[in-house]
Amino acid sequence: MLSLTGALVREGVLAAEKELATAIAQGGKVEIDLSAVTSIDSAGVALLATYARRLRQDGGSLHLMGARPEVERTLELFPFLEEVPPEVPNRPGWFETMGERGLVAREVALQYLVLCADAAYFTVQGIWQRRGIRWSVVFYEMAMMGSKATGVVGLISFLVGTTITLQSADQLRQFGANIFAVNLIGISMTRELGPLMAAIVVAGRSGSAVAAELGTMMVSEEIDALKTLGLHPTRFLVVPKLLAITITQPLLTILADAAGIFGGFLVCTSYLDIAPGVFFDRLQESLYLKDLMTGLIKSVVFAQLIVTIGAICGLRTRGGADAVGRSTTVAVVAGIFAVIVADAIASLIFYFGA
Template identity: 45%
Template sequence: MQIQNENIMVFDEDFYVQQIDRLIEQIENIKKTTADNITLDFSRTKNFDTLAIAIFLYFEKDKRIKTIFSQEIINDLAEFKKNIAFDEKSSGDVSAFESLVMKVNDFQSQLKTFIILSADVFHYSLRAVFNKEGRKAGSVYQQMLLMGNNAVPIIFLLSFLIGLILSLQSAAQLRQFGANIYLVDLIVIGMILEMGPIIAAVIVAGRSGSAIAAEISTMKITEELDALQVMALNPLKYVVAPKMLAMTVCLPMLTIIANMVGIFGGFIIGVLYLGLSPDIFINRAVSVMTLYFWYQSLLKSVLFSWLIVLIGAHFGFNVKGGAEGVGKAATSSVVAAIFAVIMTDAFLSLIFYFEF
C-alpha cells in the first residue's frame, strides 16, 4: 500500500484482512485532519480473502470514502451482496406489545393443556388406586420413600424452628398483657391451619416438584416417553399416577408431622420462656385443637399435593429444547407450585374463615 498525496491510497495486488486494523486507524486519522473525501484505489487488487469482501463493502458504504475497485472485486462484491440479502429477523424479534399479546396467548394455551392434563391424571390416578396394571411393581412405595420419608428430617427441623421463632416473637408481646396462656391458642391454630401445611408444601414443592419436572422433561427429551407409549404403556399411568398416589398420602402425613413439631417448638418457648407449666400447656392445647382444624389442615395439604404433582408434570411434559429446557422446567415448576400453593391457601383460608 502506498499513500499518494494526502487523500489517495493505492493498494497492491494482495489485500488481506491482517492489514485492516492499521488501515482503518489511518483512515480515521486522515478523516480527522481533512474535510476532503478519501480515495481508496483497489484497481490493481486481485488476491483477497472472503473477510476482505466485507471490508470492501464497508468502505463502499462510507460516504467520505471514494473507492475504485478492480473487476474481480466488483464481481465478488455483487455475489457477496446477493448472499447477505435475506431477512435476519427471527420469530423471536417482536415489539413489546406483540410480546405481551403472545404471553397472554401462551398463558391461555398453557392453562388449557394444564386442565386437560389434570383431568387425565385424575382419571388414571383414580383407576390406579384399584388397579396395579401399567406401572412398575413397587413404584408407589418407592415414590413414597423418595418424596415422603426422605423429606421428614428437613420438615422436622424447619417446622420446629418456625414454631419456636413464631412463639418467641409472639410471647414477647403477649407477656406485656399478661396473656401468656394465649400463646397456646396462637401456636396451635397458627401451625395447624396455616404454617404446617404451608411449610410442608413449600419444602415438598422445592424437593419433589422440581424432581418431577426434571425427571419427566428428561424422559421426554430422550424419547423415553415415546418409547413407553409405543410399548403400549401410558406415561400418565406409568410415570405420573404413582407419584400422584404417593404424594396424596405423603404430604398430609408430612403436614401432621410439621404441625406437631411446630407446636412442640411453641411448647418449649411456653415452658422455658413464659414459665407455663407443661400440663397446663398440654391441656390448653388439646382443648383448642378441634377435629375441625385438623380437617382443614389435611384438606389443604391434599390439595397442595395434587397441585405440586400436576404442575411438575405439566412443565415436564411441555419441555422445549435440550438440557437448558430441563433446567427451565424444574425452575418454573417450583416457582409455579409455590405460587399456586400460597394462592390456594389464601383462598381456602378466606372461605373457611367467613363461611364457617
C-alpha cells in the same frame, strides 16, 4: 486511485481503514490498487467489502485491481452477499407479544386441565384394574417424596414454631397473657404453618424433581417412546407420583405440626415459665379436630397442585438441557405460588364458610 500497502491482516486493518475512509469520502467511483498488498486475511477482505457496500449505498462503486495471485485467491475465497439480510427479523410489537402470551397461557391452561382429567381418570380406572397401578413405583415415590423429606420438614417447622412463639411471647407478656402463646402456636401450626411449610419444602424438593424427570424424558424422546409402546405418559408417570404424594403429604404435615408445636413447647416451658402439664392441658382445650383436619385437607390439595404443576412443566419441555433447567425453575416458582394462592382461597372458605 488509492494504493494500499503491506499486510492487510487483522492487526493492520485499523491503519488501512483511515486511508480508505478518506478515499471514499468524496464518493463516486473509487479504485483501489492492491499490487503493494503482500497478504490479506478475512479481516482485510471484510474491510474492503464494508467500504464497497458503504460506497454503493451512496451511489458510488469500489473497484479492486492489481492483486497478487495469493491475495486474489483469498479474495476469491470469501463470498460477497449482494443483499444484507436484516439483522432482526421484524420484531413483534407489544400487542402481538401480549396476544401470543395470551394464546400460550390458554394452551397451557387447556393442557393442564387435560392432564388433571387424565390423571383422575387413570387413578380411578387403575385401582380396579389388574396391573392398573404400579404399586412398587408408588412406594418408591413415597420414599422419595415423603420419607426423605422428613428431616428438612421437621427441622424447618421446629424452627418456625420456636420463632413464632418467641416473637409473640414478648407481646403477650405485656398483657400478662403468657398462657395464650399455647393457643397461638397450636392453632397457627395446625391450621396454617404446618401444611404450608411442608408444602413449600415439598414443592422445592419434589415439584422440581417431577419437572426435571419428565423434562429429561421429553428431551430424550422417552415420552414419545412410551406413547409408541401404548403407554399413556400420564398413567405411567404422573399417576404413581400423584398417589404417592397424596399419601405422604398429610403425614408430612402431621410431622410439621408436631415439630412446630414441640418448638413452641420448648419456648413456653423455658422462657415463658409455663409448666409442661399446663401446656398440654391448654393445648387440648384450645385445639379442635377441625383445626387439624383443615390443615390435612389443605395439604392434600397442595400436594396435588405440586405434582400436577411439576408434571405440566416437565411435559412442556422442548429443546435441550437448558430447557429442562428452565422448566424445573418454573415448576418450583409456580408450585409455591399455587400453594400460597390455594391457601389464601382455603382460608377464605374455612373462615366464611364455617
